[in-house]
Amino acid sequence: MKKKGILFIVPTPIGNLQDITFRAIEILKSVKIIYAEDTRNSGKLLKHFEIFAQLKSYHKFNERSRVDEILEILQNGENVAIISDAGTPAISDPAQIIIKEAIRNNLKVETLPGATAFVPALVSSGLNTNQFYFVGFLPEKKSQREQLFGKLKEISTTLIFYEAPHKLQKFINQIYENFGNRKVVFAREISKMYETYCRTTLKEIIANPQMLKLKGEFVIILEGKIEKEISDKVIVEMLQKQLENNETKKTAIKKIVTETGVSKNKIYKIMLKMFD
Numbered sequence: 001m002k003k004k005g006i007l008f009i010v011p012t013p014i015g016n017l018q019d020i021t022f023r024a025i026e027i028l029k030s031v032k033i034i035y036a037e038d039t040r041n042s043g044k045l046l047k048h049f050e051i052f053a054q055l056k057s058y059h060k061f062n063e064r065s066r067v068d069e070i071l072e073i074l075q076n077g078e079n080v081a082i083i084s085d086a087g088t089p090a091i092s093d094p095a096q097i098i099i100k101e102a103i104r105n106n107l108k109v110e111t112l113p114g115a116t117a118f119v120p121a122l123v124s125s126g127l128n129t130n131q132f133y134f135v136g137f138l139p140e141k142k143s144q145r146e147q148l149f150g151k152l153k154e155i156s157t158t159l160i161f162y163e164a165p166h167k168l169q170k171f172i173n174q175i176y177e178n179f180g181n182r183k184v185v186f187a188r189e190i191s192k193m194y195e196t197y198c199r200t201t202l203k204e205i206i207a208n209p210q211m212l213k214l215k216g217e218f219v220i221i222l223e224g225k226i227e228k229e230i231s232d233k234v235i236v237e238m239l240q241k242q243l244e245n246n247e248t249k250k251t252a253i254k255k256i257v258t259e260t261g262v263s264k265n266k267i268y269k270i271m272l273k274m275f276d
Helices: 022-030 039-048 063-075 096-104 118-125 142-152 165-179 202-207 232-244 249-260 264-274
Strands: 006-009 033-036 054-057 080-083 108-111 132-136 158-163 183-188 196-201 218-222
Touching: 006 063, 006 096, 022 080, 033 039, 033 063, 039 054, 063 080, 063 096, 096 108, 118 158, 118 183, 118 196, 118 218, 132 142, 142 165, 158 165, 165 202, 165 218, 183 202, 196 202, 232 249, 232 264, 249 264
Parallel strands: 006 080, 006 108, 033 054, 033 080, 132 158
Antiparallel strands: 158 218, 183 196, 183 218
C-alpha cells in the first residue's frame, strides 16, 4: 500500500522571529511545498531561516480551489506544510477547509504547537484564565453580530476578540452597548518591540479614546458576565411590581434581567416558585 503524505499545520511567529520552534523549522525544511497565506510575507520568514521549499499561496480567496491540488500531493506520498502570516493556521485564518477534507480522506493532519496571539494576551490580561471563550473577529453582517452578542452577554467566562485598528472604535461602542460597563484589556503588537497592554473599563475607554494607539492588530480580553448579588426576595418583589403594572410574565422577566444582570434562567425559576 502506497504511503500517504502528512499535512503539517505549522505556527509562525506573531512578531519576534525567535518565537518559532526548532521543530517548525525542521518540518518546513523537510517538505517540498509550503502553502502560505501571503507568499511575500512568508517569503521573508523562509529566507531568514534558509528554508528553500516551493512556496504557494493559500488564502481565503483561493482556499477551495487549492484543496484538490493539496489532496493529490498528499495522496501521492508527499508531505505538505501550511503556514499563515502569523500565528497558527485555522485560528481566525484559512486552513479549516483543507484540514476537514484531509481528515475526510483519511490523511494524517499534524498540528505543531506554537505562537497564537490570544494566549499571551489572555495570560497577561489579569482577568480570569480558568475558563475562556474565544470569539475571534466579529461577523461582518449586522444581524449575525446582534445574534452573537445575544449569546455572548450571558457568558460568565472571559471573552477573547480580535480586531483591526481601523474598526476598533466602532467595535468598542458596540461592545459597550451590548455588554454594559466591564473590565477590558487591549493587547497590541504582542511579542514585538512596542508590545503594549491597556487595562481599563469599557466606559473609561469610550470617554478617553486617546488611551489607545490605533496601530497593529489588537487582541481584546473582556471580562465575563458577573452575577450581581441580589436576593431571591428582592427579585420576587420586583416581579410582583411588574405584574401589578400589567406586564406579561415574559416582559417582566426581560425587564428584570436588563435591570439587574441576573440570569434569565434564575429569574424564571423564582417566578415558577411564586405560582406553585
